[in-house]
Amino acid sequence: xxxxxxxxxxxxxxxxxxxxxxxxxxxxxxxxxxxxxxxxxxxxxxxxxxxxxxxxxxxxxxxxxxxxxxxxxxxxxxxxxxxxxxxxxxxxxxxxxxxxxxxxxxxxxxxxxxxxxxxxxxxxxxxxxxxxx
Numbered sequence: 560x561x562x563x564x565x566x567x568x569x570x571x572x573x574x575x576x577x578x579x580x581x582x583x584x585x586x587x588x589x590x591x592x593x594x595x596x597x598x599x600x601x602x603x604x605x606x607x608x609x610x611x612x613x614x615x616x617x618x619x620x621x622x623x624x625x626x627x628x629x630x631x632x633x634x635x636x637x638x639x640x641x642x643x644x645x646x647x648x649x650x651x652x653x654x655x656x657x658x659x660x661x662x663x664x665x666x667x668x669x670x671x672x673x674x675x676x677x678x679x680x681x682x683x684x685x686x687x688x689x690x691x692x
Contacts, residue, residue, distance in 0.1 A: 566672070594620045632670050
């Protein structure tokens with residue numbers, strides 16, 4: 560349920576940033592959206608139907624999104640060189656569009672969301688092993 564809520568907030572938040580605040584997403588943000596949006600939908604359907612195999616469907620999207628988010632944050636905070644950036648057209652992946660409290664950025668929000676979702680999936684798997692249906 561936590562993963563569903565986080566994915567829903569992340570999906571709505573990204574749409575708010577781009578459609579209401581008119582902040583254009585960079586290439587890496589688009590890739591992360593491609594991973595996040597289906598997670599919200601799959602979790603909604605899976606939770607409504609009581610599918611116990613739900614983590615199996617969500618894990619590939621969460622892992623891919625987490626990997627992209629880690630890469631994006633490394634790039635954003637200049638921990639890897641800009642010369643290997645995929646953001647050659649459109650908005651730069653290192654543009655500071657939002658910075659709350661001096662450190663909360665859009666890439667960090669995405670990384671946090673994917674990490675929470677992945678953590679929930681790992682927790683659910685461990686719990687399922689201890690308490691099989």
